[in-house]
Amino acid sequence: MQKPVVTRFAPSPTGMLHIGGVRTALFCWLYARRHNGTFILRVEDTDLTRSTDDNIRIIEEGMDWVGLDWDEGPVPGDPNAFRGPHGPYRQMLRMDLYRAKIAELLDKGLAYRCECSREDLDARRKQADAEGRPFMYDGRCRDKHLDPSTPCAIRLRMPDEGEIVLEDLVKGRIAVPASSLDDWIIARQDGTPTYNFCVVVDDVDMGVTHVVRGDDHVANTPKQIVLYRALGYDLPAFAHVPMILGKDKQKLSKRHGAASITEFRDEGYLPVAVRLCLAKLGWTPKVDGKAAESVEEELLTDRQLMETFDLGEIQKAAAVFDIDKLKWINQKFIQRLDWTEIAPHLRWQWRMRGLEAAWDATSDDWKALAIGCNKNRATLVEMANTLAFLFTGPEAPAEADVAKFMTPAVRPALREVAALTDYAHDALKADVEAILARHGLKLKDLAQALRLAFTGKLVSPPIFDTMALLGREAVCARLEKWI
RNA sequence: GGCCCGUUAGUCUAGCGGUUAGGACGUCGGCCUCUCACGCCGAAAACAUGGGUUCAAGUCCCGUACGGGUCACCA
Numbered sequence: 001m002q003k004p005v006v007t008r009f010a011p012s013p014t015g016m017l018h019i020g021g022v023r024t025a026l027f028c029w030l031y032a033r034r035h036n037g038t039f040i041l042r043v044e045d046t047d048l049t050r051s052t053d054d055n056i057r058i059i060e061e062g063m064d065w066v067g068l069d070w071d072e073g074p075v076p077g078d079p080n081a082f083r084g085p086h087g088p089y090r091q092m093l094r095m096d097l098y099r100a101k102i103a104e105l106l107d108k109g110l111a112y113r114c115e116c117s118r119e120d121l122d123a124r125r126k127q128a129d130a131e132g133r134p135f136m137y138d139g140r141c142r143d144k145h146l147d148p149s150t151p152c153a154i155r156l157r158m159p160d161e162g163e164i165v166l167e168d169l170v171k172g173r174i175a176v177p178a179s180s181l182d183d184w185i186i187a188r189q190d191g192t193p194t195y196n197f198c199v200v201v202d203d204v205d206m207g208v209t210h211v212v213r214g215d216d217h218v219a220n221t222p223k224q225i226v227l228y229r230a231l232g233y234d235l236p237a238f239a240h241v242p243m244i245l246g247k248d249k250q251k252l253s254k255r256h257g258a259a260s261i262t263e264f265r266d267e268g269y270l271p272v273a274v275r276l277c278l279a280k281l282g283w284t285p286k287v288d289g290k291a292a293e294s295v296e297e298e299l300l301t302d303r304q305l306m307e308t309f310d311l312g313e314i315q316k317a318a319a320v321f322d323i324d325k326l327k328w329i330n331q332k333f334i335q336r337l338d339w340t341e342i343a344p345h346l347r348w349q350w351r352m353r354g355l356e357a358a359w360d361a362t363s364d365d366w367k368a369l370a371i372g373c374n375k376n377r378a379t380l381v382e383m384a385n386t387l388a389f390l391f392t393g394p395e396a397p398a399e400a401d402v403a404k405f406m407t408p409a410v411r412p413a414l415r416e417v418a419a420l421t422d423y424a425h426d427a428l429k430a431d432v433e434a435i436l437a438r439h440g441l442k443l444k445d446l447a448q449a450l451r452l453a454f455t456g457k458l459v460s461p462p463i464f465d466t467m468a469l470l471g472r473e474a475v476c477a478r479l480e481k482w483i
Numbered sequence: 484g485g486c487c488c489g490u491u492a493g494u495c496u497a498g499c500g501g502u503u504a505g506g507a508c509g510u511c512g513g514c515c516u517c518u519c520a521c522g523c524c525g526a527a528a529a530c531a532u533g534g535g536u537u538c539a540a541g542u543c544c545c546g547u548a549c550g551g552g553u554c555a556c557c558a
Contacts, residue, residue, distance in 0.1 A: 010558095011558095012557090012558050014557095014558080044558065046557090046558075047557060047558060049557095050557090050558090114556095117556095118555090118556060121555090121556085122555095125555090129484095132484070133484085133485085134484070134485045134486085134554075135554085136485095136554090153556050154556095171487090171488065171489095172488095174487065174488080175487095176486060176487065177486075180485070180486050180487090180554090181486090181554095182554095184555095185555085185556050187556085188556040189556060190556080192556085194555090194556070194557085194558090195557070195558045196558090198558095199558090214552095215488075215489095215551095215552070216551095216552055216553075217552095217553095217558095218487065218488070218552070218553080219486075219487065219488095219552065219553040219554070220553080222486095222487095240488095242488090242489080242551095242552095243551090243552085245551090247493095247494085249550075249551090250551095251551090277495095280495070280496085280507095281495065282495085282496095284495090284496060284497070286497095290497085291496075291497050291498095291505090291506075292496095292497090292506065292507070293497085293505070293506050293507090294506075294507085295506090295507070297506085297507095298506080298507055298508090315495095315496085316488075316489060317488085317489045317490065317550095317551090318489075318550090318551070318552095319494085319495065319496090320493095320494060320495075321494090321495090322493095322494050322495060322508065322509080324494080324508055324509055325494075325495065325507080325508045325509085326508095327508090328507085328508055328509090329508090331520095331521090335521080374520090375520095375521080376519085376520045376521040376522090377519090377520075378520090382519095382520090386519075386520090442517080443517045444516090444517050444518085445517085446517080447517035447518070448517070448518065450517090451517085451518060457518090457519095458518055458519080459518055459519045459520090460518070460519080461518095461519090462517070462518090463517060463518085464517095
């Protein structure tokens with residue numbers, strides 16, 4: 001009985017995929033998944049000067065990495081291939097549809113040609129400014145019935161009185177006086193349609209039932225509502241989600257650190273952590289009707305998000321993005337996830353360091369141990385940092401560290417460690433303890449000396465794990481110069 | 484400036500007329516410990532403001548302040 005839910009994420013391919021956009025997409029995706037609906041990815045590339053195919057790739061890769069799969073939209077890798085019944089999902093390829101709709105509005109007298117030139121308009125705007133009154137197009141061309149041969153932009157005829165009401169799922173009821181809206185341009189002089197026109201036509205054509213987008217679009221919506229009606233369409237539900245701010249409460253941008261989704265990948269965050277963090281920014285999941293009241297309840301699965309998500313519960317106010325919270329969530333996921341779920345993402349870190357071949361050459365058991373003994377790192381960058389010495393060899397140790405830990409007292413013990421052959425954790429532990437007892441040493445002293453020999457630094461995974469990862473051959477090789 | 488929106492600790496938030504205003508991150512203190520980290524225990528920390536309405540207001544209404552969005556032949 002109810003129409004199946006259709007949501008859409010409609011970025012313009014003009015640069016990186018912003019984390020704010022990803023959150024909007026996440027909400028669209030969660031809502032569609034929650035209701036067994038359809039999630040569409042549509043490319044809004046009508047800004048010819050800034051849109052590129054490379055940027056479309058960036059969007060596809062970002063969406064793919066963060067795990068937001070779309071049911072209809074571009075086929076990744078081919079900017080002109082699409083899947084879904086409402087294609088093409090790229091606005092520049094949909095011009096015929098727009099032209100037909102514009103013609104229809106013109107025929108019905110709901111839109112009209114306007115011959116005012118851009119220069120003329122600019123001058124009038126300037127004058128209005130100078131006189132301190134707001135500039136609005138005065139509708140002077142409304143009834144001129146200009147001939148198609150004269151160069152004209154096309155404007156939508158807006159109501160003169162009354163108010164236009166937007167029932168927004170997150171903002172509530174917003175009413176604006178019709179008198180504050182002027183007849184806006186739906187097609188430029190060169191015939192190309194404008195953004196506000198295209199979204200409406202596309203959303204209707206694609207059957208979008210819930211328009212979820214950033215709240216910077218709120219002001220546009222009343223205009224669009226008039227267009228929906230002019231075209232004889234039913235209104236979709238609208239949900240305007242607040243934007244994400246940086247620490248200084250300004251719009252989140254590169255100045256604040258990571259703003260692009262690929263930076264989060266590069267900085268070692270897991271997609272599942274990014275998803276949870278973003279979802280909880282401005283929305284509080286209610287499991288069994290109540291918000292989280294413990295650490296355990298804070299850490300929800302995608303499944304739980306999908307089962308409880310509701311557009312109506314989204315916060316009205318903008319929220320500051322807290323990277324520390326993401327870090328914490330990321331750490332929790334690293335602790336809880338099986339190594340097989342972490343490995344592919346950790347591999348990206350090796351790839352960035354040119355060490356992927358070395359990583360690939362290791363066995364599954366080795367990988368499981370490497371990741372398993374590093375479960376308390378906050379990010380995969382940190383994990384790779386503490387593991388890198390396995391592939392690259394020890395760094396040159398600091399003089400002070402050598403003086404402090406490579407003492408005459410421990411050196412003989414080092415020699416005995418080098419002689420050990422059984423690297424199974426428990427055996428190694430027992431053997432080392434025997435060595436300690438024989439020399440009257442503390443594990444503390446020996447471990448730091450070994451770390452220094454193995455890594456050149458005083459930080460490594462637990463020492464027995466470190467030895468197991470290194471293997472006897474490498475252990476002996478790295479110990480050699482110290483004994 | 485016009486129109487619109489927002490305001491609970493440093494941050495994200497719970498709250499939907501009666502609570503010692505709850506949780507999480509972060510911060511600070513302590514414990515644990517083979518390094519880093521984890522973990523555990525504890526602490527400090529909030530209803531922007533002024534008027535109403537009401538027996539009772541973080542919760543409802545109005546104003547003020549502050550913040551934001553938008554006013555293009557950009558999206």
